[in-house]
Amino acid sequence: MRDEGGVSIWFFIGISLLVNGILITGAGVWEVFHPPENPVVLFHLHANVWWGAILLLIGLGYCLQFSPGRKKS
């Protein structure tokens, strides 16, 4: 839904996923180089790196597609 001259709900969702993705991927990469003393189960899969990256990419896609500056198709 895009309002006249307004911001689409999907843009807000994009922002949310993008920021969360950046934070989670960042935390995951940090953990790769500084492994915790008590790692979570399946730590070796580094889920926060790839899950964060997925959120980041989806968020980026939404932000670009539904950017307020982009013309309504």
Next chain:
Amino acid sequence: MLPLSMFVSTRLVHLSPVDIAIIVFYFALVLTIGFYLRGRANTGEDFFMAGREMTAWVAGLSFLSANLGALELMGWAGSAYQYGILATHWYWIGAIPAMLFLALVMMPFYYISKTHSVPGYLKLRFGESSRALSAISFAFMTVLMSGVNMFAMAKVMQIVLGWDINFSIWVSSLTVGIYVALGGLRSAIFNEVLQFFLIWAGALLIPILGLYEAGGWTNLKVLIAQRASDQYVHLWSTLGTFAGNPMGINWVGIVFGLGAVISMGYWTTDFLVVQRILAAKDIRSAEMAPIIGAGLKMMVPLIVILPGLLGLAVLPMKLTGESGAAAAGLHSYNDVLPLMLARYCGPGLLGLGITALIAGFMSGMAGNVSAFTTVWTYDIYRPFINSKGSDHHYVNMGRWTTVIGVLVSVGTAYLVMQFASIMDYVQALFSFFIAPLFGTVVLGMLWKRATGPAGFWGLLCGTASSIGMWTWVKVDPTALRYVALSPNAKGLAQDMFQALWSFLVCVTVTVVVSYATKPKTDAELTGLVYGLTPVPSVGDLPFYEKPLFWAGIVAAVFVVLNIIFW
């Protein structure tokens, strides 16, 4: 900076700074949305109905999200641990047929009557007395339920994160109060869609990693059979008798009590969810929204039921009931989702998972508050207190009612804190109205002979019978064998059969009183009853854009899933 006193020493998980940042960002974003939408909630139609301009996807996601509360997520994950895959019935047969029925049969009537609420439809169809009974009971119960959920969520935050209970109650409720009071239903809907994405983003990793650890679905079933019983992984084959499954229920209770009455009542007449669909921009969107919701609802067991089953298979400790857990210092069934979260999620992911739980709670509360506000303003205040106010006056009333609704919810939360048993009573009270209300609404829509007095008396007698059965079992627990028709029946069976009987009482009384009273003319019922109303067409669309086509797809997937997990 948060005061140190808000933390207590015992907690299930420990958050890192990045987790805290994710949670803080979430709160900042929902408030930003509320402030941004403030300027778009100036008329009654804007504030209470979101301008009736939601697309099918937005209305559908919001419709589902309003129901996807944190307690729902944690409670049903706990039920899956306790009862096995049978808990899935609350997501499949206990939702999908009702959502499709709402889309294809009931939605056109709600939509073309241009009513603001379900009580509003009852007024048009049965008269003022039915509306008053329905509106007052709904408004009262909604705001109390909101408080009960608020307390339960604060309790969860205390156990999981060690947060002070007052901190959780005030921060979450004030945030919801601000964004709903500012932007009305549009703000609630926008945030519900955001919360839907966050819930999935935060919870989906658990089943993915859990299945990896368990060695796939086939191996998971073997592990569950070893640690619990083979009964835990069958959806239908154990429902022949009450004693044959962990839930103590049979197929009659599930199919007729849950599938035909409770879920129909909840998904088609509970204004909390129906309000989201009424905000759709056109009739096709209004029909497609519940169908989209149904398609997504079928997938919710992935993030709710599967983590519960995985907990049964992989967690090293044995979980137990709430009272036993408190006495023995163990974890309860309801802790299974946070435990699984802590098991797999490191920094960042843990914050997202906790945000998913908070988002779930807030979407549920926003749903309650916005529905309460609309019903109070349009179905109680305007008809009975001040019918001559301007549109601007009613919008202001809506804003203030939002604030008051939040404060009453907070008050209820503190009341529950003092008297824990109130929680059980309020939850039971809410269930009293759902089944009879469905009987009244569906007869009103499908049977033109149903009269105004019949609608009122059917609703009243159905509700009274439900209260009567509940009181009977409360006073004498052995009465459950009569209500649920088996000495082996357990608590959940009572809910199903109580709903079934109260629905039948409502329908019977409505039919009998209808034949004893004067019917309305056909002209009076045009636009309100099936057969007397030209149902609006969704337009000349290709088959793949028609709601009926997608409802067929969803129904087919629903049948296949039930067969696969039979």
